[in-house]
Amino acid sequence: xxxxxxxxxxxxxxxxxxxxxxxxxxxxxxxxxxxxxxxxxxxxxxxxxxxxxxxxxxxxxxxxxxxxxxxxxxxxxxxxxxxxxxxxxxxxxxxxxxxxxxxxxxxxxxxxxxxxxxxxxxxxxxxxxxxxxxxxxxxxxxxxxxxxxxxxxxxxxxxxxxxxxxxxxxxxxxxxxxxxxxxxxxxxxxxxxxxxxxxxxxxxxxxxxxxxxxxxxxxxxxxxxxxxxxxxxxxxxxxxxxxxxxxxxxxxxxxxxxxxxxxxxxxxxxxxxxxxxxxxxxxxxxxxxxxxxxxxxxxxxxxxxxxxxxx
Numbered sequence: 521x522x523x524x525x526x527x528x529x530x531x532x533x534x535x536x537x538x539x540x541x542x543x544x545x546x547x548x549x550x551x552x553x554x555x556x557x558x559x560x561x562x563x564x565x566x567x568x569x570x571x572x573x574x575x576x577x578x579x580x581x582x583x584x585x586x587x588x589x590x591x592x593x594x595x596x597x598x599x600x601x602x603x604x605x606x607x608x609x610x611x612x613x614x615x616x617x618x619x620x621x622x623x624x625x626x627x628x629x630x631x632x633x634x635x636x637x638x639x640x641x642x643x644x645x646x647x648x649x650x651x652x653x654x655x656x657x658x659x660x661x662x663x664x665x666x667x668x669x670x671x672x673x674x675x676x677x678x679x680x681x682x683x684x685x686x687x688x689x690x691x692x693x694x695x696x697x698x699x700x701x702x703x704x705x706x707x708x709x710x711x712x713x714x715x716x717x718x719x720x721x722x723x724x725x726x727x728x729x730x731x732x733x734x735x736x737x738x739x740x741x742x743x744x745x746x747x748x749x750x751x752x753x754x755x756x757x758x759x760x761x762x763x764x765x766x767x768x769x770x771x772x773x774x775x776x777x778x779x780x781x782x783x784x785x786x787x788x789x790x791x792x793x794x795x796x797x798x799x800x801x802x803x804x805x806x807x808x809x810x811x812x813x814x815x816x817x818x819x820x821x822x823x824x825x826x827x828x829x830x831x
Contacts, residue, residue, distance in 0.1 A: 521606045527617040528625065529633065537639040540612065541565035542573040544635075544645050546580065546687075549595035550604045551705050553646065553678040553685040560673060561644040562609055570641060573612035574605055575634065581618050593740035595690055599713065614638065627657025631665040643672040680705060697743040697802035709750070709798035712739055716790040719780065726812065728819055730763070730780035731790045733797065744777060746803040748826040751783050752796040758783045759830045761822055762797065765806040782819075784827065801829055 526532070543561035547554045558574060565572035580592040596604065598615070605613055616622065616634060625633070630652045635643060643662075651657040657665055659674040666672065678685045685705050693702050694710075703709050712735060719732030731751075735741070744765035751758045760783040767778060781797060803822055809815040 521602070521610050521613055523602060523613045523615065525615045525617070526634075527619065528621045530637070532638065534637060534639055538571045539639055539641045540571045540573045541568065541642040541644070542575050542614075542635075542638070542640045544575040544643060544651075545649055547574070547576050547596075547601065548580070548687045549690050549706060550601065551685050551687065551690060552680070552707050553675075555608070555707065556678055557644055557646050557675045558605070558608055558610065560675060561642075564642055564644065564673070565611070568642070571611040572609070573614060573638075573640070574610050575614045575616065575638075575640075576601070577616050577618040577622075579618060581623070584618055584620060584623055591737070594738050595687060595694075595710070595740050597736055597738045599736075600711070624653055627652030627661075628665045630657060631662075635666075636669050641670050643670055644675065645672070646675050647677060691740065694740060694742045697745055697747075699742055699747065699799040700801055702742075703800070709800055710742070711796055711798045712741070713794055713796050714779065716793050716795060718791065719778070726816055726819065728782045728816075728823075729787070730782045731795065733779045733781065733795060735779055741777065741779075742799060742802070745805045746822055747799055748801040748803060748829050749781060750798040750800060751781060752798070753783075753786075753790070753793065758786055759826070760784050760786075761803070761819075761826045762799075763806070767806075782823075784823070801826075 541561050541564045543558045545554065545557060547558070550558070561574070562572045578598060580594070583592055602613060645659055647659055649659055659672075662672060683689065690702050690705055693705075699710055714733030714735045716731045717734045719730065741764060747762045747764065749760050749762040751760050760781050762779060762781040764777055764779050781795075803825060807818065809818065
């Protein structure tokens with residue numbers, strides 16, 4: 521997959537670009553609804569012997585349009601988004617910088633520049649996709665702006681348990697730690713990648729050595745607590761338990777969250793390695809213990825529960 525970062529105005533030359541079928545949207549999470557849009561574009565491209573593309577945006581429009589929103593955390597930061605799209609056999613990824621200039625384009629200017637101007641011959645989007653200044657362009661009036669220069673497919677909403685599959689729904693579930701339901705909406709476990717960094721080494725002293733993960737600040741995490749997780753290290757999958765929080769027994773005054781994972785039956789040194797962590801089940805909230813013995817006993821109970829869950 522080739523990744524091309526663009527801003528307005530881009531300098532790509534039309535006759536140097538392949539005829540392309542593109543899926544367009546923000547696609548945070550690449551959940552089952554997004555997958556339907558993207559898979560439709562990939563299949564349409566294959567049927568017409570064209571290249572497939574995904575057109576997405578960064579940062580989230582709310583960072584630019586909502587002055588109180590300084591930073592958005594993403595279900596799938598750019599790195600994760602690229603990895604998922606690669607597996608979906610997308611040929612090209614266009615990442616358009618969302619800024620004031622882009623937000624002020626009229627719907628027709630947007631279509632002329634980023635659809636016609638990228639040699640898109642067929643566009644696939646969700647029913648609620650909008651474009652152009654104040655979102656005045658949408659999938660109901662796109663004919664006015666396409667002017668028969670490309671065809672398009674509008675994808676209906678995907679519903680699970682009587683409710684639309686959406687990034688907003690996933691965010692609410694993560695606030696409650698419901699990573700199992702999130703897995704249903706994504707069609708895969710929620711996962712993050714992080715580098716193993718030096719920690720306080722308390723886990724080793726407790727008999728449960730942990731890998732401390734540095735997580736990009738753009739990453740949306742589930743609510744603090746203890747989780748059943750799987751860890752992928754150099755394509756090998758291990759089971760384990762993760763603690764996300766402030767470690768109240770030792771560092772009650774801490775503000776930022778730490779993420780530590782104890783990998784079952786694994787003893788190798790991981791400093792500097794990049795791990796992929798998959799969230800499988802919320803086990804319990806963080807607790808403050810009066811002494812270390814109480815904490816160790818609770819961790820042993822957590823391990824028994826989690827090994828049982830995976831078996």
